Amino acid sequence: MKHLALMATTALTLSAAPLWAQEAEETQVIGISIPAATHGWAGGMNYFAQAAVERLEEVYPQLDFVLATASDPSKQVSDIEDMVATRGIDALVVLPFESEPLTGPVKAVADQGVWITVVDRGLSEPGIEDLYVAGDNPGFGRVSGEYMVSALPEGGKVVALRGIPTTIDNERVAGFEEAIAGSGIEVLGMEHGNWNRDDAFTVMQDFLSKHSQIDAVWASDDDMAVGVLAAIEAAGRSDVKFVLGGAGMKEMIARTRDSDPMVPANVTYPPSMIASAIEITALGLVSDAPVAGRFIIGSELVTPENAEQYYFPDSPF
Amino acid sequence: MTTQVTRPGQPAGPGHGINLHVLGPIVALLVLIVAGALMNPNFLSYANITNVLARSAFIGIIAVGMTFVITAGGLDLSVGSMAAFIAGLMILVMNLLVPSMGAGISVILVGMAVALGAGLLAGFLNGFLITNMRIEAFIVTLGTMGIYRSLVTWLADGGTLSLDFGLREAYGPVYYGGLLGVSWPIIVFLVVAILGEIGMRKTAFGRYCAAIGSNDQVARYSSVDVNRIRLLTYVGLGLLVGIATIMYVPRLGSASSSTGVLWELEAIAAVIIGGTMLKGGFGRVWGTVVGVLILGLIDNLLNLTDWVSPYLNGAIQGVIIVLAVILQRENRPEG
Amino acid sequence: MTAAKLSLSAVNRSFGPVQILFDVSIDLLPGEVHALIGENGAGKSTTMKIMSGYLAPSSGEVRLDGKAMVFGGSQAAESRGVVLIHQEFNLADQLTVEQNVFLGRELRRGLFLDKHAMRAQTVALLDRLHCRVDPDARVRDISNSDKQMVEIAKALGRDAQVLIMDEPTAVLTNREAEVLFEQVDRLRKEGVAILFTSHKLDEVKRISDRVTVMRDGRVVQSGPTSAMTEDAMANAMVGREMSDLFPKRVSALGQDIALRVRGLTVPRYADDVSFDLRRGEILGIAGLVGSGRTETMEGLVALRRHTGQVEIEGRPVTIRSPRDAQMQGLVYLTEDRKGRGLVLNMGMRENLTLQSLGQFAKPFLDRKAEETALDKAVRDFDIRAPSRAVRVRNLSGGNQQKLLIAKIMQTGPRIVIIDEPTRGIDIGTKQQIYDFIHRLSAQGVSVIVISSELPEVIGLADRVLVMRQGRITGGVEGPQKTEDAIVRLAMGLEARTKGEAA
Incomplete structure (x- = not known):
């Protein structure tokens, strides 16, 4: 687990609180609640969660795992309530669908003494979770912006596709804009492609109709990059030099590795962070290792030189 | 002698309201086109028009089938999921066949046959449950909507099914190519729309759909095989979903659980904007085509202009949909 | 002479370019029952709607107690005691009888509904009408005649001073109509002004004090009922002399059997029904409402599940759908014109x-x-x-x-089953339909006529079969074809007459 190693050396804050005074022989249950695989990144995240559960069940026979996927926040709340009521979970690993609606229910679980690990999306109220594992959204945008600055001449014209309107999207865009500020790069337009291939295709077609000169596209997500690339190819436009996606879909990483000029780079936002979170939580349950705190997984720039180490052939994403 | 007169409380004869009822959607479409042309000179360019028409074609093809279903008093919420499932199935089958048959036309033809067959079967399943099992159409198709959505997620293992790269070359022209400068999706949409319009206006089938949607008891007492006609509307819709999927897959060469999300609502919205009555009994295919174009153009216009915050795109769409329907409402003072 | 409670004075009404009412003047006196008759389309409905505030006159005046009124709508009229009872009921199907009676004027005690008082009043109103419907029954579940009673109870609950009824007896059985007439009598004595329309002239003759006849949007005659015979009323309505209502059979009946039915059973409705129908014959089917007449015939054409043998023109046929029946030349014309026809x-x-x-x-x-x-x-x-x-x-x-x-x-078709051929239509049209049925018969088409109007089956049919509780209890033809004989069979009093029924 590359990322686990990475994290263990980054931001480990020691927790002074003693862990559970548990008898190690008793079976303990870890509940995992994540959004359903409704887009590529979430699909990858689901894959890594399941893989982690399978592996950890073998490593730790004294642990039981309950995995539930939810397609909306209220379903997720029900899932969590069910886990507490019927499985008596000892720890909860949750990737909140949305921050606000999940804060109260998760707090209620925490108040019952259950260990809480929050992944990726923070709750609205600080201090509820024992462990926080997340990607770095402003950093994701910043790394993307810095790459644009380095890859484009001054005065380069860029269009950007945004995700589903959420805090994550806002943080990324803010980071991006901060990074390109003062560089002379001109953002011609930003529209929501909703992290969806078809929507991105449509939006890009219209960008191409609207602007006769586009130097590069910040697709901000590899699913959207697929749609963007198809639209550019169909329009036969040679002015677009490259498309910068994000999150490290394996097909895109492979194109970068193979030096495809249209896909020269990528920015990571690893869906495997869920596996790390589950693993650390499991470790905390079975041992006395101090694992509480915040783990922020930085977004890395993927280039043809280092692409190989970000390529996971078995992942669906 | 007795002079027969209209009953009180009803407008006497066709008044001016009827014309607006007919022209409402066209007026809305013209307003959009004029607004678009004024806002952006590229709006009326060949490339932009082709883009809008081609990407409206999937919803359009499905909406033509939906017009018949709704006219006959039914509803189908499953078409978006069905399209995703068929797309996934089609990609899976074609990828499996590439090693043995090579990445050529024959594999694509098999893929198309799979799409049409799956569409027919899925439509038949919906229709059978609704007519023979007598379950509410809303419930049946809500159920199959969930089923197909889950199936495609399962087929794709939570991720994305991608078409073999070799096949994309061969299959791509079905979306990107065309005849005499008109791309294939547009041609297919046009053909489906014309056949649909003829079917609705000129055949016994279309007349039966309207009669069943108005009052299925009257149809039954008039020796119409109500169940068979209803079943056929769903089968036809399933087949059209298959055709739409055949046009969709070559565009991005992939299917995932996010494929076709909300297509059912867009198709239903297009049908209603076009003047077909949601409760059944009256339908017009040309109106549906206009409705599809209106929806496609709104999206396009909002992307081409910076007048409104992108956050408000949905609101603009909603307002235009409601306006289009108000425009074509019949003028009935006493309800 | 008493002053008019409600009157129309020189009222005209147009819809767009079409004028419906011409110079209509009618006075409703307190304590008087006024019958408004005329063919369909003569303008009765519009007249009633203007009286009750649903429509405003294009010109002319509506006067209440001698003062010109402009009702802003039916509610304004109702609040002044002028209530119209529609032919197609104006009841909320999903609500109970009690909720309907008090719909829009619910009694309250403080913030809450006063259910106790509403219940008591509803029961009292229904008792006054001798109606035994459960106040808690949902309106959609009760019969048409009960709905009529609920409508009247609703009007009575509103203290109607002027009660306008659009064909109140059209959906009532004779017994129910009697109850209604008793109520009308009572209301008349209380000084209520009542206007009603009806196609049944005997009824008009019996209970009304005054008759106004309309034709083509005009009042053509108005006067005391005692001064008019039923024939005179009919003539005034149609504007011509009524010849004999039922045509005479001109050609002799052949002996060929067009339709042979044996052991027709429709679960819950018809039990082992057998009969023969000759070529060109007009066969009447009589019986009380609910005797299974309609359901039997619907079963015959496979609109309902059925068993039994059917032969058409000597050939055994299997009828699995209405379409099969139609292919064999057998069609059924429903009694429910608007709902199924x-x-x-x-x-x-x-x-x-x-x-x-x-x-x-x-x-x-x-x-x-x-x-x-x-x-x-x-x-x-x-x-x-x-x-x-x-x-x-x-x-x-x-x-x-x-x-x-x-x-x-x-x-x-070669065989036509017509269910209630003339329900709710005027006398002139009735006659046209009777003529038409006879023309069919003369062309060799066999006709089965189901009718609740005894004079109609007797006058029209060559032979009448009577049904009771899903079975044919007997048949009458020739001189035995009397109302008395049919009623006896329908009530199951005796089965002395033998027809061809098995």
Whole structure:
């Protein structure tokens, strides 16, 4: 687990609180609640969660795992309530669908003494979770912006596709804009492609109709990059030099590795962070290792030189 | 002698309201086109028009089938999921066949046959449950909507099914190519729309759909095989979903659980904007085509202009949909 | 002479370019029952709607207690004690009887509904009407006659000073009509002014004090009921002398059997029904409402599940769907004109050809041929419509019925079953329909007529079968064809007459 190693050396804050005074022989249950695989990144995240559960069940026979996927926040709340009521979970690993609606229910679980690990999306109220594992959204945008600055001449014209309107999207865009500020790069337009291939295709077609000169596209997500690339190819436009996606879909990483000029780079936002979170939580349950705190997984720039180490052939994403 | 007169409380004869009822959607479409042309000179360019028409074609093809279903008093919420499932199935089958048959036309033809067959079967399943099992159409198709959505997620293992790269070359022209400068999706949409319009206006089938949607008891007492006609509307819709999927897959060469999300609502919205009555009994295919174009153009216009915050795109769409329907409402003072 | 409670004075009313009422003046006196009669489309409905505030007159005045009134709407009229009871009920189907009686004027105690008081008043009102319907029953579950009673209870609950009833007895059985008349009598003594319409002239003669006859939007005659005979009323309505209502059979009946039915059973409705129908014969089916007449015939054409043997013109046939029956030349014309017979929001052309659409699809619908068929139907059946494009909803009942018959005939049937051929239509149209049935018979088409109106079955049919509780209890023909004999069979009093029934 590359990322686990990475994290263990980054931001480990020691927790002074003693862990559970548990008898190690008793079976303990870890509940995992994540959004359903409704887009590529979430699909990858689901894959890594399941893989982690399978592996950890073998490593730790004294642990039981309950995995539930939810397609909306209220379903997720029900899932969590069910886990507490019927499985008596000892720890909860949750990737909140949305921050606000999940804060109260998760707090209620925490108040019952259950260990809480929050992944990726923070709750609205600080201090509820024992462990926080997340990607770095402003950093994701910043790394993307810095790459644009380095890859484009001054005065380069860029269009950007945004995700589903959420805090994550806002943080990324803010980071991006901060990074390109003062560089002379001109953002011609930003529209929501909703992290969806078809929507991105449509939006890009219209960008191409609207602007006769586009130097590069910040697709901000590899699913959207697929749609963007198809639209550019169909329009036969040679002015677009490259498309910068994000999150490290394996097909895109492979194109970068193979030096495809249209896909020269990528920015990571690893869906495997869920596996790390589950693993650390499991470790905390079975041992006395101090694992509480915040783990922020930085977004890395993927280039043809280092692409190989970000390529996971078995992942669906 | 007795002079027969209209009953009180009803407008006497066709008044001016009827014309607006007919022209409402066209007026809305013209307003959009004029607004678009004024806002952006590229709006009326060949490339932009082709883009809008081609990407409206999937919803359009499905909406033509939906017009018949709704006219006959039914509803189908499953078409978006069905399209995703068929797309996934089609990609899976074609990828499996590439090693043995090579990445050529024959594999694509098999893929198309799979799409049409799956569409027919899925439509038949919906229709059978609704007519023979007598379950509410809303419930049946809500159920199959969930089923197909889950199936495609399962087929794709939570991720994305991608078409073999070799096949994309061969299959791509079905979306990107065309005849005499008109791309294939547009041609297919046009053909489906014309056949649909003829079917609705000129055949016994279309007349039966309207009669069943108005009052299925009257149809039954008039020796119409109500169940068979209803079943056929769903089968036809399933087949059209298959055709739409055949046009969709070559565009991005992939299917995932996010494929076709909300297509059912867009198709239903297009049908209603076009003047077909949601409760059944009256339908017009040309109106549906206009409705599809209106929806496609709104999206396009909002992307081409910076007048409104992108956050408000949905609101603009909603307002235009409601306006289009108000425009074509019949003028009935006493309800 | 008493002063009029409510009166119309020189009222005109137009809809767009079409004038419906011409110079109509009517006075309703307190304590008087006023009958308003006329053919369908004569302007009775519009007149009633103007009286009760649903419509405003284009010119002329509505006077209440001598003062000119402008009712802002039916509610304003109701609050002044003028209540119209619609022919098609104005009840909320999903609510209970009690909730309907108090709909819009619920009694309250503080913030809450005073259920106790409403219950007591509802029960009292229903008792006054001798109506035994459960106040808690949902309106959708009660019979038409009970709905009528609930409507009247609702009006009485509102302290009606002027009660206007649109064909109140059309859906009532004789016994229920009697109860209604008792109430009308009582209300008359209390000084309520009552106006009602009816197609049943005997009824008009019996309970009204004054009759106003309308024709083509004008009042053609008005006077004390005692001064008019039923014949005179009918003549005034139609504007011509009524010849004998029922035509005489001119040709002798043959002996060929057109339809032979043996052991027809429709679960829950008909039990082992057998009969023969001769070529060109008009066979009446009588019986009380609920005796299974309609369901038996619906079973025969496979509109309901059924068992039994059927032979048509000597050949055994299997009828699995109405279409099968139609292919064998056997068609059924429903009693429920609006609910099952015609698509009300479609035009005449679409309705006319719906049942025989195959003839017009070659493979595309031949609009011209359809128009030609409509021309012919309009001529043959004397269908009167304001325009060809009119929706069937806007035709009068009589013209709807003629269109429905034309639609059935479009299939070229050899055997026609007509259920309640003249329900709710005026005397002139009735006569046309009787003539038509006789013409069919003369052409060798066999006709089965189901009717609740005894004079109709007796006058029309060569032979009458009587049903009771899903079985044929007997048949009468020739001189035995009397109301008395039929009623006895229908009530199950005796089965002394033997027909061809098994």
